[in-house]
Amino acid sequence: MLCLSLSVCSHLHLSIIHNLPEVTMQIIGLAPSSEWLNQTNNLQQTPLHIAVLTRQVAVVRRLVCAGASVDVCDQVGNTPLHSACCLGFEDVTKELLTPVRAEETYQNKYQIPYQRIPQDLETKNYEGLTCLHLTVIAGHFNITRRLLSVGANINAGEGKSGRTVLHLAADWGNIEMADFLLSYADTDIDAVTYSGVTPIFLAWGRKHVQLANYLFTKGATLDSLNGDSDGDASDEEMNIDRCAISQPRQIQSVY
Template structure:
């Protein structure tokens, strides 16, 4: 051991006494400073703490600590560190595995954090528009633009949720799928209709031109398909039903112009948009349907066989007459009954239907 003459024939006690009285620096091979030993004791400095301590670039400022003592501690500590889980680059292996994020095949888009977010998700969520557009342009396949986070949100869902129509449009032009559902069963168009985001709706629905596609300078080709306006969410509702329920008439008008079926029935009860208008007492919506939608069929019934006039709900006389003229089945058993006295009354036997239907469809 350094600093001790092993060839001496003196006794152990003499050697110890001599070493105690000797004031010269002695390197025993161990950490001899009481302050340092206390600092780096096993009780006060765990393995995880030591790893964080040195990996963070923290420097020990104690000048009394010898260089060889520090190297001894580091070598001892680092030799005991064990990495949990798979190692990206296993140094004990014959082959060095290349980190996926430095590949040039676009696989960096596949990297997701613990919440399922990719770089593109985060750029859109924090409204870094320029960065998001650059990431869209860097994609080597539209598949990378449709990755879902833990809530089932695609990048288009996040662009709609944050009201960024320019990013929505860039994703559509780049070939992202507009019909992807999130955990609630909503497509981006359902979400835009619910939130009343007209510009996001147009960004999804407008056809993609060749020049617009070339402007992104993408490395792949896309066969853009038309958006399915009749797609249901998990409640059986189309985007038109959603727009009607929230009385976004401008968005509903856009859907009609793009070819949405105004007479489509939702999947749970067979309600049409007109049924929703009457059920939720939206006279403005009802008059829009009757005045602007020439292909409206007022005689469509629910799965229970009820017309809009047979829901048992109060309807003003003018609207009731208009619906009768458009073919809606009368709530009365005989045409000879006096409509003048009964137009704005709820039939006693049907008085429970409003509350029942409202709760059933979730529009209370």
């Protein structure tokens, strides 16, 4: 979603929205400071947000090299990287995660402030989701791989119920994503949510039997399936009373 009212957009916002890269580059070149590049519209989007949403890769990189903040959140808490990951824009994600080189700043009329790139990958939007959570939910394998390569925490829990990315794959029944995540040695196959729910418990409760069987063969414990968990699954995770979880030990019989 872009500007709802053009009257609250800067000239820079407008040139990006209308896909005028030459004009956009000229405006960036006239910026008096990096702070000027961080003006927001009525959706709290900076020009960098707009460039990401419209997938203008060169503009994204120029803004980053001109000192535009990569950490500003829009009205739903998404940074530009959150948006790129959610939309599956691999090229944009790469530019946002690549540190700025000195030679890329020569066009600026000012010295850009230091900012950490790659940025804090544990930043959550207002739904409690990190960039890694969003890309796993959307099934973007290459972006998931890139985020993990630059330090994203594969076992970080989302903010509402504490589900890790493996929980999310189990929740959606995405066995391919689960297999991909378990190829990383750091993945905790028995990670628990705030209420003690493990990925295999969640998969079985969602009736993703094939995925539950797969997690079992990969070493997931069945304690939570047998009622050993101290917590009760929240509505955010699952309503366990409505799930048919009978004879969980039958998982073994499939193999």
